[in-house]
Amino acid sequence: DGGITQSPKYLFRKEGQNVTLSCEQNLNHDAMYWYRQDPGQGLRLIYYSQIVNDFQKGDIAEGYSVSREKKESFPLTVTSAQKNPTAFYLCASSVSDRSTDTQYFGPGTRLTVL
Amino acid sequence: GQQLNQSPQSMFIQEGEDVSMNCTSSSIFNTWLWYKQDPGEGPVLLIALYKAGELTSNGRLTAQFGITRKDSFLNISASIPSDVGIYFCAGPPPNTGNQFYFGTGTSLTVIP
Numbered sequence: 001d002g003g004i005t006q007s008p009k010y011l012f013r014k015e016g017q018n019v020t021l022s023c024e025q026n027l028n029h030d031a032m033y034w035y036r037q038d039p040g041q042g043l044r045l046i047y048y049s050q051i052v053n054d055f056q057k058g059d060i061a062e063g064y065s066v067s068r069e070k071k072e073s074f075p076l077t078v079t080s081a082q083k084n085p086t087a088f089y090l091c092a093s094s095v096s097d098r099s100t101d102t103q104y105f106g107p108g109t110r111l112t113v114l
Numbered sequence: 115g116q117q118l119n120q121s122p123q124s125m126f127i128q129e130g131e132d133v134s135m136n137c138t139s140s141s142i143f144n145t146w147l148w149y150k151q152d153p154g155e156g157p158v159l160l161i162a163l164y165k166a167g168e169l170t171s172n173g174r175l176t177a178q179f180g181i182t183r184k185d186s187f188l189n190i191s192a193s194i195p196s197d198v199g200i201y202f203c204a205g206p207p208p209n210t211g212n213q214f215y216f217g218t219g220t221s222l223t224v225i226p
Contacts (some may be wrong), residue, residue: 004156006156031212033214041218042117042202042216042217042218042219043202043216045213045214048213050212058213088154090156090157092214094206094212094214101144101145101205101206101212101214102145102147102162103147103159103204103206103214104159105149105156105158105159106156107155107156108154108155108156110154
């Protein structure tokens, strides 16, 4: 099956610890994205990558880091510098074809920092 | 990315009723996307629109790409309980480097 996988579904960490969220896609999409969603709110862009070994900060990049060493993978690290990390994190990917831009989402990871 | 104006914010309807929601932007869009998100899940793409004036259906769902290219509408006919969820519009405005803008969401509750 083609799609986007995120693991784990639920993640618990102690305050002050870094944690890495996994995102893998087998859709052969060039672009990948990380969003944060808080209760009752819309999606906020953390980081995005249009091509391997390149990524750009989104609206709320502080306290987060990413890497894009492979086309299929775009892991997100939530560092101890992120002041309020408890949230629902969504990974997405899209085809970099301006005539038919479409973005697909993974199932999400709910991170709870205790 | 910036947020699009989506309305209404929430709707409570009786099963069997039709639903209509819309999304507007101050920028011209070349693509409009509509998603549904269930609690604790990722958004699922419902309909994608790529041309101004385009009207596309997916079962009981129909979406339209506004002629001005600054708005889009989603209609759900004969609602059923499983239509409950949050509906988002989205699109990549031109010249934004592949970023997508999202609506604030419409929360739909269907009363059996």
